[in-house]
Amino acid sequence: MSNPAPLIKPANPNFSSGPCAKRPGYDVNKLDISTLGRSHRSAAGKDALHKVISDTAELLQLPEGYRVGIVPASDTGAMEMIMWSMLGARPVDICYWESFGQGWFADITKQLKLQNVNPLSADYGLLPDLSRVNPDNDLVFTWNGTTSGVKVESGDFIADNRRGLTICDATSAVFAMQMPWEKLDVTTFSWQKVLGGEGGHGVIILSPRAVERLESYTPSWPLPKIFRLTAGGKLIEGIFKGATINTPSMLCVADYQDALNWVKEIGGVQASIHKSLNNLAVLEAYVSQNSWINFLAENPANRSNTSVCLSLDLDDTQIKQFIKLLADNQAAYDIGAYKDAPSGLRIWCGSTVQESDLTALLPWLTWAYREVSK
Template sequence: MITFYPGPSKVYPQVGPYLQEAVESGLISANHRSEAFMQMLQHTVLSLKTKLDVPDDYEVYFVSSATECWEIIAQSLISASSTHIYNGAFGEKWMQYTHKITAGANAFYFDSETVPDLNKLYFQENEVICVTHSETSNGTFLPSSFLSELRSRTENLIAVDATSSMAGVALPWQNADIWYASVQKCFGLPAGLGVMIVSPRAVRRAEEIGENKHYNSLLFIRDNFLKFQTPYTPNTLGIYLIGKVMEQVEQIEIISEIIQQRAKNWYQFLAENGYELLVKNEAVRSGTVIAVHAEKTRIAELKKAAKQDGITLGNGYGKDKETSFRIANFPAISDEEIAVLKGFLIRTASNK
């Protein structure tokens, strides 16, 4: 079965041999305070920062998932309030979860065909600004120009959900203070690990707040990672695998160029073959999650036919659940697999 599901998605084929290596090395049975583990964690962090071009003074932590990052940010970095700028289901979920913890999460919803109007936003002092870089639910993304302008307008902490873009496209790290993602998308790895990347400004803010009440308090996590340890028994296998994948992949600038060209080809192909794109505005279409719109019955027919041909299409999500399907455009997916899906879509287009 070829999968284009946008998370969990296809893992790199090399992950199988890496799993065997991990078992044979004995590392996944090692204590997470051991020298062997600490050396592996240090190597993994360095490899990730090198391949993704993360600034030297930004710190990398591994947690359980992107969802856990919602909790860490709410507990350790939000002292009063947050403003959540979103147009889709995952941005909204982040806001709702934060509100449960802080009761001070403000929503700023914008239309999925537009870029948020910063002239309509006012941020309170020390308020954390939360944005979704690539909204997985509807196939939109925020252009780098938006993040650059946002950064130029405020000294507030900016947190970015980069779950469907980190390790797939080059990110403007300096334009935000907290970046996070899960590895089951562009990293090409099994689910069960989150990556959190924070700026010196975010560290200073965490120190000012001084929250250290939880096993996943940011300061507690940081104290351990500075020693290349973890605050709790970690997903050692996941950390090992991300290190191995970071060794094998190209620099992010090369990967990003490939992904963007693939996306351009996808959007052109779909339009030429009579498929309606969910996002009409080219300027805000995601390069990593491509959403296609159709009537409910047509979507059901396409997904059923694809499954019979050994292809898994991504379901729609949220309000577009039954009237769209999504195509993952992640680095682990091969050109040969894309050709198979395109062949299927050509055949099914002729049967409309």
């Protein structure tokens, strides 16, 4: 029996988890490029950097005293900068359940060589027992496991009266999930994820407690210049006002500003979160109706609403054929699982993805499955 391909394709078949799809209606020709060719240290350059910093803080509704800074090397650079600058003052709990969290654990134990480290880990699809987190220790964790599709449900496992600091890698959670800022002392993300910005830059959000640690603790190892957040025992405030470390791409900054303006236009972060949750609901309904596809996340409460990871009733070769069929037919690009994760799909459902495109994708998933499972 023939298996005709669907007639309708997603208007935007970009479902990559990073860089993710550009916002609906994006037009590169409409970016404000007045800072191009200018020094980032000029008044115009600093003003543009300060505006994205202040708009980020305003949109995320950060508590009084929290600081936002732009740093080099995406979320990875932001996390490395924080770990090298702040860890070692207390024992460390590191929670990981996918490849990026496991990478932070490796850095803490093999690069920084910290001795008093308590790993709380789980296999792909699961969360570790977060009740074992010690409030006296520093805590390092990812809010959303981009390569596993498993997120923490809330910050309830973090003690209000904690003595240690919480360091949260939230690169695919900020602007898409509710973040309990009072529970988070350091948060890192990259705007290439949820907002579809261009890569190369990371964002660090510091609480007053995190600033206090930076100004009162000096690690025993040397810090490269690019990692230094203090000078003379005081926070380098300029980083959090637009005087960034290293030379930023002003084109990327303009692109990020465009994304922030869009979030404002649609109603702020709550609207952005709502769009992402609606996108997840499209896939949840589809999975519930098809026995050959399942969420990698075993607990529905912990399903990511951005990096949706799915397992298929197919072998590895068939899954590769499945993914290639969709790409060759321009129905979906870049939806294969992360290289270290179990074979399957990873479909981005962040707010820049249109619900109509996900709906159009569904018949193509069915078609591809029937093609490769003949």
